[in-house]
Structure formats: structure tokens, C-alpha cells
Amino acid sequence: MLKIENLKVNYGYIQALEDISFQVKEKEIVTLIGSNGAGKSTTLMAISGLVDKTGGKITFDGQDITHMRPERIVHLGIAHVPEGRRIFPSLTVYENLLTGTMGNRKLTKQRQKELLEEQYELFPRLRERLNQVGGSLSGGEQQMLAVARGLMMDPKMIMLDEPSLGLAPIVVEEIFNMIVRIRDMGKTVLLIEQNASMALAIADRGYVLVNGNVHLSGSSKELLSNEEVKKAYLGA
Amino acid sequence: MNRLKEYVKKNQKMILILILAFAVVFPLLGFEKSTIRIFCRILMYMTLAGSLNITNGYSGQTSLGHAGFFCVGAYTAAIITTRFEVSFWPIMILAGIFAAVVGLIISVPTIRLKGIYLSIITLGASEVIRILALNWQSLTGGSFGIKGIPRPVFFGFEFDSPLKFYYLFLGIALIFLFVSHRVINSRVGRSWMSIRENELAAKSLGVECSAAKMMNFAFGAFWAGIIGAVYAVYVQYIDSAVFTLDEGFNIMSMVIIGGQGTLVGPLVGSVVVNGLTEVLRPIGVWRFVMYAALIIVMMWFRPQGLMGASNSILAGGKVKMKATGKAKRKETTP
Numbered sequence A: 001m002l003k004i005e006n007l008k009v010n011y012g013y014i015q016a017l018e019d020i021s022f023q024v025k026e027k028e029i030v031t032l033i034g035s036n037g038a039g040k041s042t043t044l045m046a047i048s049g050l051v052d053k054t055g056g057k058i059t060f061d062g063q064d065i066t067h068m069r070p071e072r073i074v075h076l077g078i079a080h081v082p083e084g085r086r087i088f089p090s091l092t093v094y095e096n097l098l099t100g101t102m103g104n105r106k107l108t109k110q111r112q113k114e115l116l117e118e119q120y121e122l123f124p125r126l127r128e129r130l131n132q133v134g135g136s137l138s139g140g141e142q143q144m145l146a147v148a149r150g151l152m153m154d155p156k157m158i159m160l161d162e163p164s165l166g167l168a169p170i171v172v173e174e175i176f177n178m179i180v181r182i183r184d185m186g187k188t189v190l191l192i193e194q195n196a197s198m199a200l201a202i203a204d205r206g207y208v209l210v211n212g213n214v215h216l217s218g219s220s221k222e223l224l225s226n227e228e229v230k231k232a233y234l235g236a
Numbered sequence B: 001m002n003r004l005k006e007y008v009k010k011n012q013k014m015i016l017i018l019i020l021a022f023a024v025v026f027p028l029l030g031f032e033k034s035t036i037r038i039f040c041r042i043l044m045y046m047t048l049a050g051s052l053n054i055t056n057g058y059s060g061q062t063s064l065g066h067a068g069f070f071c072v073g074a075y076t077a078a079i080i081t082t083r084f085e086v087s088f089w090p091i092m093i094l095a096g097i098f099a100a101v102v103g104l105i106i107s108v109p110t111i112r113l114k115g116i117y118l119s120i121i122t123l124g125a126s127e128v129i130r131i132l133a134l135n136w137q138s139l140t141g142g143s144f145g146i147k148g149i150p151r152p153v154f155f156g157f158e159f160d161s162p163l164k165f166y167y168l169f170l171g172i173a174l175i176f177l178f179v180s181h182r183v184i185n186s187r188v189g190r191s192w193m194s195i196r197e198n199e200l201a202a203k204s205l206g207v208e209c210s211a212a213k214m215m216n217f218a219f220g221a222f223w224a225g226i227i228g229a230v231y232a233v234y235v236q237y238i239d240s241a242v243f244t245l246d247e248g249f250n251i252m253s254m255v256i257i258g259g260q261g262t263l264v265g266p267l268v269g270s271v272v273v274n275g276l277t278e279v280l281r282p283i284g285v286w287r288f289v290m291y292a293a294l295i296i297v298m299m300w301f302r303p304q305g306l307m308g309a310s311n312s313i314l315a316g317g318k319v320k321m322k323a324t325g326k327a328k329r330k331e332t333t334p
């Protein structure tokens, strides 16, 4: 479904991504793990067209999207939930969700309603807070809102950038449960995490990024039992 | 305060009708012509500040050059109506369109710029427009300005008194508010607000930020152009000295004091600032010191303006504190 080949990204003189290649198949949960600064967020931004690429090729559903504009990429069905929540703080929860539909012009009123219902089912807490402004939600609720907002465009694939960052363990667990349910709804998930053990616990496959390169790859099982991964990312 | 808010929300339609009825009847209560002129000013600035608020308040791009669009509209109407025998109304629309085009042109370099850089470009553009008006003698009359601008006529009804202009300004303000309300609550309005709130997130949701910003500038400029045209036929004499940066800041002060990002804010801002102008007339230029002080005090105690919600992004500090406090409580309870 998504194929990244030899992706390179520079920020001025800084080479953030040196050579990144990986694939995501339909209805998979694939995780990219790696320490801070490894290039995970940059990879997602490159996929959704938010940073310029120096080299490489990205295809989605067989279509070359390497140099597409961000809104066109969204139209193809890729939702990107950026790092750090970035909800709209002074818009209400409902308005935040509505803004999520901006990238999909084919949505009918009826489908939009269905999608709203889906989000309320997935995140019951949002329904209770519909008229509250985004900025007044707790960290966990904001993260849920950010994900729900991404799902409102009815994407084929959703990319989540460190959804567990800064959240209490119990909330993190809730978020990971929800990611599994999103996949079960028929979506493909590309998940970025520093919390490698949790990410590998729910993912089908994973890639380990180090300094802008893919260092290791394999099924979650393989990675979980890999000595190097254990030492560096699982704190064993 | 909360109960008042709820009451207003419940009876919104009725309150709107009451205010409207008041606005229609009020000037008939036997005021002096000079007083009606003040009311005209207030209504005129409602639309002018309201249109700046579309850019500054709704899309969060701080434009300082609104006087420029106002100027374009005024000169367009003045130049055309003094040279050709034409009806004012299509010219008024043309003035709006012309200002919108200028707005579009200015918005191009501002697409990639943010914050202070964008503000400086709009400021510079506003001055360029004024200096053009001052020096393009053959077209604009240079420093003499344009005199004898004919009054508009509507099906034989001539706008020849401040009272008649009062209703013209009122009508335009109402149309502006109605259209803006519709646009703000549409996809377009949502795209503007999402840019204000978080541009990267907006982009990641597929909002076409450049196009949305250009449209936003053009929309705000359009209404400034319309008001410029009506201003020209109202005062019947314009010169470039009206459209200085001071005028731009004057408009902006109404937006800030009233409350950015709310439709009601600039209306209140116009009443407060123009009201103060009259009240403080005896102290002469010292009143500008008062405005400055007022803006500073507002920025300090109520950055979201008089009408802004306390949960506005501009009131950020308070909200953040509340949010983190809550977050802690929620997430540590098992």
C-alpha cells in the first residue's frame, strides 16, 4: 500500500534522513521505533508532503506521491496526526472534528454523521465534551481528539506520531487499545513510538531507525526477541 | 456572567431583532446633524474593523495595512464617479473587487511569511498605496485630493443627508455581518480558523493553507474597499492624508479592544473607540495617549478583547494552567 524507497531529507545542512526504505501493507499496523532524533517524525512529514525531499521515491496505492502537495496526499486517503497533539485549542471538540473532514470533499452529510458517531463510539469521552474547547481537555483527551480528527476524513491509512508521548501509563494503554480497534475497523496504521515495547506488542511489523537509516526490520516477534533491540529500546 | 451568556444564547433571535429595531429607530429621536455624523462613523468603522478582523481575528495573520485597502476603495469610487456619469452602486462593488485584487497581490508574498514579517509587508504595502495616491497627480489629484465627489442616488432617492447615510452604513454593516457569519461557519471559515489555531495541523488535515490565506486577505480587503467607496461619496472630498498608517492602527485598535475572532468584537470596539474619540475631544491629541494606554491595559488584563471568550487562544495563559491541572488529576487516578 505504501512504499518508501531510499528517502532522503535535509534540513538545510543537517541530513535528517539518509536512506530510508520500508513498506506498509494494507490493514497492517507497522511501527517505526528509534530514539529521539532518529528521523521518525521527519519520515512521516516527508510522506504527507510537509517537508521537501532531497531524494527517494514514495508510492501510495501504486501512485507516485513523492512531490505531491500535502492536500493532494490527504485526498488520496492518508491522515497524519502530527507529534505533540496540535489540536485546535480555542475551537470546540465538535469544531475540531468537523475540521477533520476538510481534506475529504467526497464526504456526504450522511457519511459525515456516521463518522462522527464512529468517533464517539471509539472515544466516548469526546461525546461528553463536544462543546468544550480543545485547549481545556486533558492531555489524553487531546490526543484522542487529535486521532479522532484525523479519522474524520475517513482515511485509508492513518499515521500516528508518538501518540503516547507525555501521557500517564493508564492513558497510554487506552490509546494503544484504541489503535488496535482502528485497525480492526479496516484502516492501515503507521505508528511512531519511543515506547517500543508497547508499540511492538500491537504491531505486525516494525522498523528500527537510527540516525536517518533503517537499522533493523522484521516482524514484531522477531524484533521483540532481538538482543540489540532488547538492550537499546526495551530497557532489558 | 454565565447566566447572562446563557440567556443571550437562548434568546439570540429576539435580542438581534431588538438591537436592529433600536438601530433603525434611534437616529430618528431628534439628534443634531453632527451627532448623526458620529453614528455614521461608528457604523462605518464597524464594517471596516470587522473586515480587518476577518484577517487578524479569524485567520490569525496580523495585517497592519488595512488603511491601504480602504484607500483603494475610496479612490476607485472617487476617480470614477467624478469623471464619468455612472451610477454609484456598481462602482461601489467595483471598488470592493479592486481592493480585493490588491489584497490578493499583497497576500502572495505573505503566504510564506509569518508573524512580524507578514505584518511588515502589509504595513509597507499600505504606505506604497498611500504614496501612490499622493503622487500620481493626474489620476488622484495628488496632495489636493479629489473634490466634488457626487452623491449616490438610489432610484431617484438621493443620499444627501447624514441621516440617509446612516441607513446606508447600517445596511452595509448588516450585509457584511450576514455574509461573514455564513462564510465563517462554512468550510472556508473553518480553514481560516484552523490556520490560526495551528497551521501545521491544518496542513496535515488537507487544508490548502496558501489558497485559504489568499482568499482571506481578498475577502477582508473587499469589504474595506466597499466601505472606502461609501466613505468617498459620504465626505465628498478625499485626500491621501486620511489613509496613513495611523488610520490602520486606529482600525486595528477597535479590533483589539473589541475582541479579535468574534463577529461582535469589532462592533463593540468601534463604539468604544469612536465614543472615546468624542468624549476625549477636549484633551486634543492627548487622546491618542489614552488609546495607547487602553490597548496596553487590554493586552495585559484581557488579551482576547472585551467580547472575546475567556477560552480564546489569545487568553492562552489561563486556559493552559487549567488544562494541565486537570490533566494531572485525571491521569494519576487509577
Ligand SMILES: Nc1ncnc2c1ncn2[C@@H]1O[C@H](COP(=O)(O)OP(=O)(O)O)[C@@H](O)[C@H]1O
Pocket: A011, A014, A015, A016, A034, A035, A036, A037, A038, A039, A040, A041, A042, A043
Ligand atoms: N525543523 C528542523 N530543523 C532542523 N533540523 C531538524 C528539524 N526537525 C528535526 N530536525 C533534525 O532532524 C533529525 C530528525 O528529527 P525527527 O525526525 O524529529 O526525529 P524523531 O521524530 O525520531 O525524534 C534530528 O537530528 C533533528 O534535530
Ligand SMILES: [Mg+2]
Pocket: A040, A041, A042, A083, A162
Ligand atoms: Mg519525533
